[in-house]
Amino acid sequence: METIKKLYKKILIAAFALCNIYSCDYLNVSDELAGNLRSLDEVFDNVAYTKRWYANIFTSIPDYSGITAAAGSITGFKNPWAGMCDELTVGYGDAKLYNKTDKNASNMSFHRWDMCYKEIRQANIFLTYAKPIAANGTHVDVLTEEELAEMRANVRFMRAYYHYLLFEQYGAIPLIKDAILERDDNLDLPRNTIDEVISYLDEELTAVSHELPQKALHEDDQHNAWPTKGVALAVRAKMWVYAASKLFNGEYKEALSTTNLDGTRLFPDKDPNKWNKAVAALEDFMKFAEDEGNYELLNTGNPSQDIYDLFQTYNREIIWATAATSWGGMTNDMFDRRCTPRSEQNGMGCIGVTQELVDDFYMKDGLPVQPTSYLPQSPLYTAEGFDKYTETVKAGSKDIQVANNVSNRFLNREARFYNTVFFQNRRWHVTNNVTQFHKGSPNELSGTIYTHTGYMLYKRFNREVSMKSPGVQNKFRPSIIFRLADLYLLYAEAVNEVNPADERVLNYLNEVRRRAGLVDIEELNPAIAGNQELQRLAIQRERRIELATEGQRYFDVRRWMIADQDGEGRQFGYVHGMNMNAAEDKFYEEVEASPIVFRRKMYLYPIPDNEMKKSEQLVQNPGW
Numbered sequence: 001m002e003t004i005k006k007l008y009k010k011i012l013i014a015a016f017a018l019c020n021i022y023s024c025d026y027l028n029v030s031d032e033l034a035g036n037l038r039s040l041d042e043v044f045d046n047v048a049y050t051k052r053w054y055a056n057i058f059t060s061i062p063d064y065s066g067i068t069a070a071a072g073s074i075t076g077f078k079n080p081w082a083g084m085c086d087e088l089t090v091g092y093g094d095a096k097l098y099n100k101t102d103k104n105a106s107n108m109s110f111h112r113w114d115m116c117y118k119e120i121r122q123a124n125i126f127l128t129y130a131k132p133i134a135a136n137g138t139h140v141d142v143l144t145e146e147e148l149a150e151m152r153a154n155v156r157f158m159r160a161y162y163h164y165l166l167f168e169q170y171g172a173i174p175l176i177k178d179a180i181l182e183r184d185d186n187l188d189l190p191r192n193t194i195d196e197v198i199s200y201l202d203e204e205l206t207a208v209s210h211e212l213p214q215k216a217l218h219e220d221d222q223h224n225a226w227p228t229k230g231v232a233l234a235v236r237a238k239m240w241v242y243a244a245s246k247l248f249n250g251e252y253k254e255a256l257s258t259t260n261l262d263g264t265r266l267f268p269d270k271d272p273n274k275w276n277k278a279v280a281a282l283e284d285f286m287k288f289a290e291d292e293g294n295y296e297l298l299n300t301g302n303p304s305q306d307i308y309d310l311f312q313t314y315n316r317e318i319i320w321a322t323a324a325t326s327w328g329g330m331t332n333d334m335f336d337r338r339c340t341p342r343s344e345q346n347g348m349g350c351i352g353v354t355q356e357l358v359d360d361f362y363m364k365d366g367l368p369v370q371p372t373s374y375l376p377q378s379p380l381y382t383a384e385g386f387d388k389y390t391e392t393v394k395a396g397s398k399d400i401q402v403a404n405n406v407s408n409r410f411l412n413r414e415a416r417f418y419n420t421v422f423f424q425n426r427r428w429h430v431t432n433n434v435t436q437f438h439k440g441s442p443n444e445l446s447g448t449i450y451t452h453t454g455y456m457l458y459k460r461f462n463r464e465v466s467m468k469s470p471g472v473q474n475k476f477r478p479s480i481i482f483r484l485a486d487l488y489l490l491y492a493e494a495v496n497e498v499n500p501a502d503e504r505v506l507n508y509l510n511e512v513r514r515r516a517g518l519v520d521i522e523e524l525n526p527a528i529a530g531n532q533e534l535q536r537l538a539i540q541r542e543r544r545i546e547l548a549t550e551g552q553r554y555f556d557v558r559r560w561m562i563a564d565q566d567g568e569g570r571q572f573g574y575v576h577g578m579n580m581n582a583a584e585d586k587f588y589e590e591v592e593a594s595p596i597v598f599r600r601k602m603y604l605y606p607i608p609d610n611e612m613k614k615s616e617q618l619v620q621n622p623g624w
Contacts, residue, residue, distance in 0.1 A: 047141035066326035081554035091350030303517035321478035329474025352451035453577025500532035
C-alpha cells in the first residue's frame, strides 16, 4: 500500500473549480469529474482513480513547519500562527504584516473555511461511492475489502478532523456530517451550535477510534504518518479541552448574544461539567498512551540532546506528524534559509524570536528571570556584563567545544532556551562563525530581510543543514501535529480545573519539566501545590515554553481569554527585542521591535466575508 508521503505527490483527479452560481462555494465542487470522466462510477470502478481521490483527502493536513515562505504559500493549514502572536516577528512572506494592522472580515488571511469544506465533501463522496474492485479485463489492479476498510477509517477520521479544524478557528460552524450537497440542493446552511459541533465530533472520533489501527505505528516506516486510534483520541481530548475553556464555554460575553436567524443561540452558557468531560477524554487517551505503551516522552536524561532530537526523526513522543513539510533546505525559500543568518551562505535569517518569549524561558535552576506570583526570581539571572558561553560546534568533520563572550542574560538558561533562541555572539554550529546582529554587522537591520528583534529562531532547525561542507543542503524531519508533551500539559490543565488537589496536576506538569532538566515546581515553591490559580499560571507558562512556535500559542491565549489583558498573555501594544538600530555597545537595550494589534473580536476568526455576502443564513462572529 502506498504511503501518505508518496500519495501526497500523486496527480490528483479532483480539480476544485468554484461554482459561479449564487451559492456557498465551499459546499459545492463543480469539476470533480476531471479528465473526461462522465460519472463518479467511473472513478470508483478504477483502482488508480480511487486511490488518487483518496490521496486528495489528505492534502490539507496541517504542516506546522510552514512559518514563512513566498507570498501565497503560507495558509491556514501551515503555521502562520507563530508569527500572529507574541512568539515571533516574521520578516518576510504572508504573515509579515499581520500583527501591524487592524483587521476586518474582508482582509483576514489564513482561512481554513473553504478548503476544509471541500475536503469534507470529497471525503463524503469517497465514503459513499468507494467499493472493493476486482481485476477486470485489462485492469489487473484490485482493491480488497481489507484495504478499503482501512481507507474508509482514515477518511472518516479526516472528515471529523476537518470539522475540528473549523471549530478551532471559527467556533460554531455548519455541520455537513455525511451530506453530499449538489447544485439543486439548498447550499445556504446556518451554523450549528457549539454544543452540536462538540457532540458530533465526540461521537465521530469515538467511533472511528475503534476502526483505525489500534497501535501506534512508530516502527512502521510505510505508515507512520497514518492516523491511528491514538490520533483520534488525542483530537477528541483536545476538542474537549477547547469545549471546556472560557472562549467556548460561556465566558466570551460578546458571543452569548450571537444567534441564528431563527433565534438559536450559537454559544452556550458556562458549564463547569465540561471540564469533567475533558478529563475523561484525556484519561481515554492516557490509557492508550501509557497503559498500552504506545507513547512516551523522549527522555534519555540528556535534556539538550533530547529536545533537539525530538524534532529530527519519528520517535515515540510523536502522536501524529506529516511527511509533507516546508523546511525547504538551503536552496528553497522556506524555513531553513529563513532561520539561517545572512552571514552564512544562502542564509536569509529573518524569523525573529520576541523578547517576551526569550524572557519566559526558565533559568537552569527552574526559576524565572523575573518574579511571578508562583515562583520567585532566579538568583542566577543578570542582564549585566558578559561571560563565556561554551557549546559544541563543527570543525571539519569533528565536534569541538568552543567558548565566546555573550551577555550574561543568555547564560545559565534551561535547555529549551538554547534549542529555541539564537542570540548575539553565539557561534553558528557548522562554520563556527560568531553571529552578530547589531548595526554594522553582517546581519544588521538593512535592506528588507533581517530579524526585527536581534534574535533568530533556532528550534526545529537541523544542525547538519548548510550550504557549506560538511553540511547537507536539505534534511528530512517530520512536521509534528500532536505530541505527548502537549497532551500531558492539557491533562494537567483539565484536572486542575476539576480538582486542584489531585496529584496528577503536578505529576504531569513535572514530567515535562523533568525532561527539560528542571526540578519539580513544588520544590521551588511548596505553596503552589493544590493552589488552582498558581497551578493554572504555571501550566500556562509551561505550554508557552514547551510548545513555543509549534502553532499552539495563538489558540491557547484565545481559549484562555487572556490575549486582551496585561500580563503573560498580552497580544497588544508592542513586542520587544534588542536594539537593532544601535552599534554593539548599545545593542542590548530592550526596545519596541514591532507592533501587535489585538481586538476582542479577534478571539474568534470571522467567517470569510465572501461567504457572508453570498449567504442569507450565516451569521458573523461577534465584532466582525
